[in-house]
Amino acid sequence: MIEKEGKEMEEIWKRSNHIAFIVCLTLLLSVLMETGQGIKNAYAGDVVVDPGKKVFGERCMVCHGDKGNGKGPAGIIRNSEKGGRILLVRPRDFTTGVFRFRSTPTGCMPVDNDLLRLVDLGIPRSFMPPHKDKLSPEEKKAVIEYIKTFAKRWKEESPCEAIPVKQPKYVGSRSSIEKGLTVYKKMKCWECHGDDGRGGGGKADKIKDDWGNPIPPFNFTSGALKRGGTPEDVYITFTTGLDGTGMPSYEDSLNEEERWDLVSYTLKLMGLVK
Ligand code: HEC
Numbered sequence: 001m002i003e004k005e006g007k008e009m010e011e012i013w014k015r016s017n018h019i020a021f022i023v024c025l026t027l028l029l030s031v032l033m034e035t036g037q038g039i040k041n042a043y044a045g046d047v048v049v050d051p052g053k054k055v056f057g058e059r060c061m062v063c064h065g066d067k068g069n070g071k072g073p074a075g076i077i078r079n080s081e082k083g084g085r086i087l088l089v090r091p092r093d094f095t096t097g098v099f100r101f102r103s104t105p106t107g108c109m110p111v112d113n114d115l116l117r118l119v120d121l122g123i124p125r126s127f128m129p130p131h132k133d134k135l136s137p138e139e140k141k142a143v144i145e146y147i148k149t150f151a152k153r154w155k156e157e158s159p160c161e162a163i164p165v166k167q168p169k170y171v172g173s174r175s176s177i178e179k180g181l182t183v184y185k186k187m188k189c190w191e192c193h194g195d196d197g198r199g200g201g202g203k204a205d206k207i208k209d210d211w212g213n214p215i216p217p218f219n220f221t222s223g224a225l226k227r228g229g230t231p232e233d234v235y236i237t238f239t240t241g242l243d244g245t246g247m248p249s250y251e252d253s254l255n256e257e258e259r260w261d262l263v264s265y266t267l268k269l270m271g272l273v274k
């Protein structure tokens with residue numbers, strides 16, 4: 001009887017140990033899972049709150065820097081142009097909020113479409129790669145919003161509207177090219193770009209960009225235009241200017257026809273029309 005009781009006690013003891021063990025294990029697991037979940041949540045939270053930061057980190061930071069000041073690990077790129085000119089290419093510093101390739105009047109911020117276009121197509125002669133097929137529409141939108149966090153201008157200034165562009169038929173015609181040459185002379189484009197359009201005008205060596213770096217005027221025979229090579233792209237460059245580079249806007253000083261004639265002459269200098 002006593003022996004039997006003893007055995008039973010032992011069984012109960014064993015079973016309760018077992019139960020205690022299971023309870024402990026469950027507690028431990030739940031604590032671990034809780035922490036794990038916590039870590040996962042923080043991570044997921046970060047990604048959800050700022051997908052733009054993630055894209056920027058993966059795709060843009062190497063050049064533009066984690067602070068958006070253009071001082072990434074691939075900060076200065078040396079480029080030897082067709083024709084032999086060596087250029088130092090610097091990724092844009094986003095902290096001043098000055099942009100070159102806009103569809104908005106000089107002094108304005110770009111519209112989202114301008115930025116989207118740059119992200120899609122990249123910038124020729126500047127080594128900025130195209131991302132058209134590499135990012136989803138949401139990722140592109142997110143990274144554009146993220147760029148806007150680097151400069152106060154985005155919060156302080158009201159947005160400008162894009163200037164509409166419609167190319168007239170005469171662009172590229174012989175008479176338009178001739179008139180364009182006259183405008184090129186009258187507006188002294190040659191002071192920077194040279195008589196032959198090779199970028200060696202008298203002022204060429206003295207031009208500095210907004211960040212104090214020398215910026216050589218475009219050599220028309222050196223290849224692709226940074227903004228893009230269609231007549232509309234060139235027209236919008238003359239209309240908006242390239243803010244931060246010394247290349248002015250001609251929106252007020254030339255009428256639309258004169259600007260289109262200048263496009264014709266540019267295409268001629270670039271060897272794109274006869
Ligand atoms: C390999 C280097 C490189 C990478 C990568 C790069 N960029 Fe750039 N980016 C440049 C350079 C260089 C410029 C300056 C171009 C110039 O004005 O000649 C520039 C200019 C810009 C500009 C300013 C254009 C203007 O109108 O003034 C924007 C906006 C921009 N980059 C966005 C991005 C975004 C967004 C990414 C990532 C998705 C990115 N860049 C990745 C090199 C790079």
Ligand code: HEC
Pocket residue numbers: 100183184187188189190191192193203207215216217218224225226227228234237242245246247248250262266
């Ligand atoms: C004060 C000097 C200066 C004057 C005047 C000037 N430019 Fe420029 N231009 C520049 C600089 C600097 C650049 C290069 C900007 C860059 O590389 O980002 C440039 C770039 C360009 C480009 C190339 C844009 C692109 O997409 O790559 C064209 C085309 C151009 N200029 C045409 C003209 C014409 C035509 C005139 C006269 C109506 C003119 N420029 C007057 C300094 C000047």
